Amino acid sequence: xxxxxxxLKRAKxxxxxxxHDFLTFPLPSAAGGSGGDFRSSVRxxxxxxxxxxxxxxxxxxxxxxxxVSLLTWRVTFRIxxxxxEGDGMGRRNGVVEMxxxxxxxxxxxxxxxxxxxxxxxxxxxxxxxxxxxxxxxxINPIPGYHQMCTRCGSLLHMLDSRCVSCKYxxxxxxxxxWAYRQLDDATHLLHGVVHAxxxxxxxxxxxxxxxxxxxxxxxxxxxxxxxCKMLHVRKVTVMDISKKYGVEYRLLHAVxxxxxxxxxxxxxxxxxxxxxxxxxYKKAVETLSRIPLSFFSPKHDLLGLHCRIQSxxxxxxxxxxxxx
Ligand SMILES: [Zn+2]
Ligand SMILES: [Zn+2]
Numbered sequence: 149x150x151x152x153x154x155x156l157k158r159a160k161x162x163x164x165x166x167x168h169d170f171l172t173f174p175l176p177s178a179a180g181g182s183g184g185d186f187r188s189s190v191r192x193x194x195x196x197x198x199x200x201x202x203x204x205x206x207x208x209x210x211x212x213x214x215x216v217s218l219l220t221w222r223v224t225f226r227i228x229x230x231x232x233e234g235d236g237m238g239r240r241n242g243v244v245e246m247x248x249x250x251x252x253x254x255x256x257x258x259x260x261x262x263x264x265x266x267x268x269x270x271x272x273x274x275x276x277x278x279x280x281x282x283x284x285x286x287i288n289p290i291p292g293y294h295q296m297c298t299r300c301g302s303l304l305h306m307l308d309s310r311c312v313s314c315k316y317x318x319x320x321x322x323x324x325x326w327a328y329r330q331l332d333d334a335t336h337l338l339h340g341v342v343h344a345x346x347x348x349x350x351x352x353x354x355x356x357x358x359x360x361x362x363x364x365x366x367x368x369x370x371x372x373x374x375x376c377k378m379l380h381v382r383k384v385t386v387m388d389i390s391k392k393y394g395v396e397y398r399l400l401h402a403v404x405x406x407x408x409x410x411x412x413x414x415x416x417x418x419x420x421x422x423x424x425x426x427x428x429y430k431k432a433v434e435t436l437s438r439i440p441l442s443f444f445s446p447k448h449d450l451l452g453l454h455c456r457i458q459s460x461x462x463x464x465x466x467x468x469x470x471x472x
Contacts (some may be wrong), residue, residue: 169389170371173371174375184380186342186346186379186380186381187344189378194248199223200222201220214271218250218327219249219250220247221248224245227243227363244362247281247282249280251279251280253277261278261349263385265340276344280340280341281340281342282338282370283336283338285335295319295323298325299314300314300323304312338350338354340376340384342376342384343410346381346383347382347383348381348383348384348385350385350456351386366412385418403436403437417429
């Protein structure tokens with residue numbers, strides 16, 4: 149279903165009838181099969197499913213109006229059955245918009261990729277393009293159609309270049325700073341970046357605890373996983389830094405499920421920071437698994453437990469690769 153070029157208001161009116169379901173997209177019949185490569189698949193995806201959003205509503209606005217290095221596309225999904233019907237699980241149905249930012253690396257501020265360097269892919273030739281897949285938080289502290297004055301921090305309307313408070317005139321460099329800050333925004337519900345060669349990085353997933361109202365972390369991960377398959381993404385890394393109750397969640401989840409949370413989607417231990425090896429990680433999981441639940445009563449030394457776990461796995465980095 150193509151929404152490319154359709155006026156936004158009309159698209160919203162027909163949302164429940166026309167849009168793909170975020171929770172099932174893409175259907176297995178449209179998943180693309182085993183052939184193909186990322187470079188051609190992403191071009192096909194943009195042409196078939198995405199449109200250029202109104203400039204003032206782009207994730208990078210207002211730079212999107214003038215930038216030659218960052219081009220923003222958008223695809224809109226419904227969540228579940230649509231606005232009128234619930235799914236019986238307390239989930240609020242609605243729509244979700246994903247921005248796809250096509251970055252021209254030759255004109256970018258950062259030609260080299262830090263994540264590639266960390267995971268050991270520095271030897272890969274620098275690709276001319278990389279694609280950011282971003283779902284913004286519904287509760288972004290900066291309201292839509294606004295930007296922040298570089299000098300005083302006041303909110304300006306997107307179309308105003310002069311601050312009404314301090315009279316500062318925003319420059320092209322200010323807009324570019326703004327755009328790159330939006331890319332790095334920690335509140336995004338999803339931020340994945342894939343180089344044109346098909347190697348990518350999952351930079352951010354924020355579910356309910358991360359500020360998402362409609363989508364759970366599992367909803368977002370399952371969508372990302374299906375999207376990667378459809379686009380023939382070759383490998384993805386993720387830095388697993390989430391914590392629960394003061395302990396790395398990759399350890400806690402592994403105790404109950406045998407693998408970290410990302411393992412539900414096929415991610416495996418890739419490389420640990422601070423010389424943490426795969427064996428050290430396994431030992432940490434085994435140590436945690438042997439501790440009886442009674443240990444968690446208030447009279448026991450939880451700090452001691454934490455230290456025992458930390459002695460096995462001290463680094464925040466768990467990169468993981470995926471498929472092929
Ligand atoms: Zn990279
Ligand atoms: Zn100002």
